[in-house]
Amino acid sequence: MNKTLTVPGFKAAAVKAGIRGKDRLDVALIYSETPAAAAGVFTTSKVKAAPVLLDMEYLRDGRAQAIIVNSGIANACTGQAGMELARGTARLAAGQLGIAGELVLVASTGVIGQQLDLAIFENCMAPLAGSLRQDGFADVARAMMTTDTVPKTARRVVELAGKKITLLGLAKGSGMIMPNMATMLSFIVTDAAVQHEVLQEMLRQSVAHSFNAVTVDGDTSTNDTVLLLANGQAGNAAIERLDSADAACFRQALDELCLDLALQIVKDGEGATKLITVQVKGAASVAEADQAARTVANSSLVKTAFFGEDANWGRIIAALGRAGIDFDPDLVDISFDEVLMVRDGLGLGAEQEKLATRILKQQAFAVVIDLKAGPAEATVYTCDLSVDYIRINADYRS
Amino acid sequence: MNKTLTVPGFKAAAVKAGIRGKDRLDVALIYSETPAAAAGVFTTSKVKAAPVLLDMEYLRDGRAQAIIVNSGIANACTGQAGMELARGTARLAAGQLGIAGELVLVASTGVIGQQLDLAIFENCMAPLAGSLRQDGFADVARAMMTTDTVPKTARRVVELAGKKITLLGLAKGSGMIMPNMATMLSFIVTDAAVQHEVLQEMLRQSVAHSFNAVTVDGDTSTNDTVLLLANGQAGNAAIERLDSADAACFRQALDELCLDLALQIVKDGEGATKLITVQVKGAASVAEADQAARTVANSSLVKTAFFGEDANWGRIIAALGRAGIDFDPDLVDISFDEVLMVRDGLGLGAEQEKLATRILKQQAFAVVIDLKAGPAEATVYTCDLSVDYIRINADYRS
Numbered sequence: 001m002n003k004t005l006t007v008p009g010f011k012a013a014a015v016k017a018g019i020r021g022k023d024r025l026d027v028a029l030i031y032s033e034t035p036a037a038a039a040g041v042f043t044t045s046k047v048k049a050a051p052v053l054l055d056m057e058y059l060r061d062g063r064a065q066a067i068i069v070n071s072g073i074a075n076a077c078t079g080q081a082g083m084e085l086a087r088g089t090a091r092l093a094a095g096q097l098g099i100a101g102e103l104v105l106v107a108s109t110g111v112i113g114q115q116l117d118l119a120i121f122e123n124c125m126a127p128l129a130g131s132l133r134q135d136g137f138a139d140v141a142r143a144m145m146t147t148d149t150v151p152k153t154a155r156r157v158v159e160l161a162g163k164k165i166t167l168l169g170l171a172k173g174s175g176m177i178m179p180n181m182a183t184m185l186s187f188i189v190t191d192a193a194v195q196h197e198v199l200q201e202m203l204r205q206s207v208a209h210s211f212n213a214v215t216v217d218g219d220t221s222t223n224d225t226v227l228l229l230a231n232g233q234a235g236n237a238a239i240e241r242l243d244s245a246d247a248a249c250f251r252q253a254l255d256e257l258c259l260d261l262a263l264q265i266v267k268d269g270e271g272a273t274k275l276i277t278v279q280v281k282g283a284a285s286v287a288e289a290d291q292a293a294r295t296v297a298n299s300s301l302v303k304t305a306f307f308g309e310d311a312n313w314g315r316i317i318a319a320l321g322r323a324g325i326d327f328d329p330d331l332v333d334i335s336f337d338e339v340l341m342v343r344d345g346l347g348l349g350a351e352q353e354k355l356a357t358r359i360l361k362q363q364a365f366a367v368v369i370d371l372k373a374g375p376a377e378a379t380v381y382t383c384d385l386s387v388d389y390i391r392i393n394a395d396y397r398s
Numbered sequence: 399m400n401k402t403l404t405v406p407g408f409k410a411a412a413v414k415a416g417i418r419g420k421d422r423l424d425v426a427l428i429y430s431e432t433p434a435a436a437a438g439v440f441t442t443s444k445v446k447a448a449p450v451l452l453d454m455e456y457l458r459d460g461r462a463q464a465i466i467v468n469s470g471i472a473n474a475c476t477g478q479a480g481m482e483l484a485r486g487t488a489r490l491a492a493g494q495l496g497i498a499g500e501l502v503l504v505a506s507t508g509v510i511g512q513q514l515d516l517a518i519f520e521n522c523m524a525p526l527a528g529s530l531r532q533d534g535f536a537d538v539a540r541a542m543m544t545t546d547t548v549p550k551t552a553r554r555v556v557e558l559a560g561k562k563i564t565l566l567g568l569a570k571g572s573g574m575i576m577p578n579m580a581t582m583l584s585f586i587v588t589d590a591a592v593q594h595e596v597l598q599e600m601l602r603q604s605v606a607h608s609f610n611a612v613t614v615d616g617d618t619s620t621n622d623t624v625l626l627l628a629n630g631q632a633g634n635a636a637i638e639r640l641d642s643a644d645a646a647c648f649r650q651a652l653d654e655l656c657l658d659l660a661l662q663i664v665k666d667g668e669g670a671t672k673l674i675t676v677q678v679k680g681a682a683s684v685a686e687a688d689q690a691a692r693t694v695a696n697s698s699l700v701k702t703a704f705f706g707e708d709a710n711w712g713r714i715i716a717a718l719g720r721a722g723i724d725f726d727p728d729l730v731d732i733s734f735d736e737v738l739m740v741r742d743g744l745g746l747g748a749e750q751e752k753l754a755t756r757i758l759k760q761q762a763f764a765v766v767i768d769l770k771a772g773p774a775e776a777t778v779y780t781c782d783l784s785v786d787y788i789r790i791n792a793d794y795r796s
Contacts, residue, residue, distance in 0.1 A: 047719030047727040077715055079728065079744050112712025113745035220720040222712075300698065300783075314510025314620075317475055321445030322618040329445040330477065346477050347511035385698075 005137040005153055007166045008191045009033045009233035012136035014143035017124040019072035019116070025143035027121070029128050030067040030187055031097060036231035037196035038064035038105070039203040041211075043224035049076035050086040051106040052225060058090070058102050062196025064229055065103040067187055068093045068121075071146055071172075073110040074183060076222040081115055088118045096129040107225050109146055109172065109183040137170060144172035144185055149268055154260040156253040160246045163236040165192045167253055171211075171261040173268075183223035184211060186261055192250055193232030195240040202242070202251050203228045210258035214266045214381040215297050226258075263381060272383030274306055277366040281377040288325040289371075289378035295323035296367065296380075303385035311356035313341045316367065326373060333370040336360065403535040403551055405564045406589045407431045407631035410534035412541035415522040417470035417514070423541035425519070427526050428465040428585055429495060434629035435594040436462035436503070437601040439609075441622035447474035448484040449504040450623060456488070456500050460594025463501040465585055465625055466491045466519075469544055469570075471508040472581060474620040479513055486516045494527040505623050507544055507570065507581040535568060542570035542583055547666055552658040554651040558644045561634040563590045565651055569659040571666075581621035582609060584659055590648055591630030593638040600640070600649050601626045608656035612664045612779040613695050624656075661779060670781030672704055675764040679775040686723040687769075687776035693721035694765065694778075701783035709754035711739045714765065724771060731768040734758065 014028035040059045042052045058064065068089055075082045090104040097104075108116070141151035152171040157164060173184035194202070207226050232238065239247050267275050278297045283289035296302055299319040305312040313334050321329065334342040336359040341352055359365045412426035438457045440450050456462065466487055473480045488502040495502075506514070539549035550569040555562060571582035592600070605624050630636065637645050665673050676695045681687035694700055697717040703710040711732050719727065732740040734757040739750055757763050 043719075045716065045719030046721075046723075046725065047715055074712075077712065077727065077740075077743055077745065112716065113740075220716070222716050222719060314472075314475065317445055318443065318510065318618070318620050321441075321443030321620060323444075325444075327444065329475070342475075342511075345475055347475065 004155060005168060006134045007168045007189050009231045010189045011132035011134055012140045013128055013131040013133060014136065014139035015124045015128045015131070017070070017120050019070055019110070019120060025139060026072050027068070027070045027124050027128060028140040028143035029093060029132065030140060030189065030229075031132050032065050032189070032229055032231040034231050034233065035063050035065045035103060036229040037062055037194055037199050039196065039200040039228045040105070041203055041207045041226045043221055045220050045222055047077065047222045049074055049108060049223040050078055050082035051075055051108045052223060053083065054086040054090065055105045055107070055225065055227070058105060062200065063103065064105050065099050066093055066097055067105045067107065067227055067229070069107040069140070069144055069185065069187070070116070071109050071144055073108060073114045073116050074112050074223050075108040075116050076112045078113070078115055085116050085118055089121045092121050092125045093129070096125045105227055107185050107223070107227070109144065109185055109223055112222060137168060140187070141170045141172070144170065146172065148172050152261055152264040152268070154257050154264070156257045158249055158253045160192070160236045160249055163234050165234050165236060165250065165253070166190060167192075167257050169257045169261050171265060173265040183221040183225070184265065185223070186211060186226045188226070188228045188254075188257065190228070190230045191232065191234040192230050193234065193236050193238035194230045194250065195238055198239055198242055198247065199228060199230055202247070202254055206251070206254045206258040209255065210262040213379060214262045215294060266381050266383050269383035271386040273363070273386055274384045275364040276306055276382050276384065277379060278369070278382060279366055279377065279379045280369045280371065282371040282373055283376040283378070284326050284374035286376045286378055289376045290380070292320055292323045292325050292369065292371065293378050293380040295319050296369070297382035300385055303382065306360065307384040307386045309357060309360040311336065311341065311353045311360055313347060316369070317342065317345070320369065327371040328373065331372040333372070335368040337365050402553060403566060404532045405566045405587050407629045408587045409530035409532055410538045411526055411529040411531060412534065412537035413522050413526045413529070415468070415518050417468055417508070417518060423537060424470050425466070425468045425522050425526060426538040426541040427491060427530065428538060428587065428627075429530050430463050430587070430627055430629040432629050432631065433461050433463045433501060434627040435460055435592055435597050437594065437598040437626045438503070439601055439605045439624045441619055443618050443620055445475065445620045447472055447506060447621040448476055448480035449473055449506045450621060451481065452484045452488065453503045453505070453623065453625070456503060460598065461501065462503050462627055463497050464491055464495055465503045465505065465627070467505040467538070467542055467583065467585070468514070469507050469542055471506060471512045471514050472510050472621050473506040473514050474510045476511070476513055483514050483516055487519045490516075490519050490523045491527070494523045503625055505583050505621070505625070507542065507583055507621055510620060535566060538585075539568045539570070542568065544570065546570050550659055550662040550666070552655050552662070554655045556647055556651045558590070558634045558647055561632050563632045563634060563648065563651070564588060565655050567655045567659050569663060571663045581619040581623070582663065583621070584609065584624045586624070586626045586652075586655065588626070588628045589630065589632040590628050591632065591634050591636035592628045592648065593636055596637055596640055596645065597626060597628055600645070600652055604649070604652045604656040607653065608660040611777060612660045613692060664779050664781050667781035669784040671761075671784055672782045673762040674704055674780050674782065675777060676767070676780060677764055677775065677777045678767045678769065680769040680771055681774040681776070682724050682772035684774045684776055687774045688778070690718055690721045690723050690767065690769065691776050691778040693717050694767070695780035698783055701780065704758065705782040705784045707755060707758040709734065709739065709751050709758055711745060714767070715740065715743070718767065725769040726771065729770040731770070733766040735763050
């Protein structure tokens, strides 16, 4: 498996730097042999961790050549000292790699409010850079993990005008998004040649329908980060327009890759036992469809009912009622997969409920809601809320 | 205790009508010997149950004389048949009491999407009306319960210009607000004489700072209802202006009564082990203070940390970050009771955390957040999120 986790021109490595005890990979490095076009999408929180602020600054020119990531401490709510630490980390990596500091992006995930010690990075940077290798990405995926139970990787290969293009993605995150220790991070590398502004817009759109369409508990992290590096080593004619055929092909692969990683995060949601797709159709606008789907997907009552395999459509319609969207409750249809439970706001009775309960016993199913209030739709992915979610999050730091 | 649960001119009773099995009080009646000024505050959900819609219609003239309530079935998402059932129930009670149907308000709590049978009310109405008595309110409080573990009552006595005025309140609700079976209902009766528009405005304001300031899981019911009947039998000079001294005195008692009942609901929150006050100061506006307090109070991660007695201020600041409000993260202060944990966005270290952890071991404490972004503040009450919340809600209907 590790053998397939390679992309021409990229190397990676991870080390045990001691942030998370002695026996865990906790600092990792991704490196491109040549400067790459770079794009990033970050948390929308008002409270942005130092590495997020630094990456936003370094990405202004759309170029990067390395990513250094640590788990254990988030470097969030750390003030000026935290900014200097992030900048110092980039500088150390750059020095070791012989490149400019502004070409190194930084990401952290872990406890909020604690300071990292730059000595940690001083000590590990030489062994880390020294162990860079083509098939090091599996180690990076493990070094990023916090409450994740499995490392998350995905890969797509497409052909653009006869050139083979590889996309490789890593992700971490399980509470979506647990601000304490389970930030959502994803790093994607590709050997495609893509103009950096086009790359940024493609990433923004892919993230909207993948990482930003999954929710475990409605919380959003201070550190959420998706980075994409494209080093052009595939030798394709650079993608310079969003509306080209090559762009469409690359975007499809990127969309698939991001959704693949995002769904891996939901499935690994803290305590999750089921993957639930909430699709809202017939909304007055996409914003309202999204709002409705998120309100249902984040309702603790809806999510506990799914954990209990209870075809409790009353909780779904009640969530819609408080979603702040425009619709007529007497027109709503609700299905679980293909089983219609509610037609025009009225339940269809015990027989349908029995069929729906069978759907809920599956590990994955869709809740399809038709508001009949307009042409817009949106899809959100979530998991159920289980007894284990509470156990994990109540005991987390103790 | 039951002896004190009386108000001059009011009677009450409850019966076992068979909606919730044979051995549970499930239909109750409150009756004023004379028509009373009446006020109501209802769910803001787009999906309003039939009794809510009926009460909104009947309250247009600001008068009522009776309230009939049932538990077990919510009569929500029941379409035209549900409206007819609610109207028929009011008519049956009115017939038995010898008053106009429009003077009877109706409330229901229970499973959404099931139809009630009018025969239930036909069968129980005569025994119910026949057993009305002054000290029947304790039975009503029990008949309203669903997942509540204790009946909730409160009483205040004040003097207005030498006249003794009594306020008596009943409430039910434990998941706040569990749309399936734990709607928040409250009925308040008083012998004060109050002009009905003044009564309505006083109730609206009291509810804003009590029932609408508590949250267990952020869900809102289709059936939430607060009703207030004032029959004037105390003989006070009627309160006809909001800014009179008598109004101020009455409002204070009403505010206290409503907050008392609301906090009983939080303390009885499903699986709750702690009562938590979230106070946000220094916000740019009251709306933003309220939004910030609610986002913190409803965060599953914050609530599980409280259950785990973990002084995890990172989760609080992360919730503030995604609350959609205007503030500078580098200015925020956070205290647990009198223990300052975060000053100007930075944690104050292990010693303060140890003190704060001691606060979290209490059954009740306050989280005080100063945004330093303006003059406004707001307070919200909530409980922790425990393993038992999931158990109760996952298993509820099975």
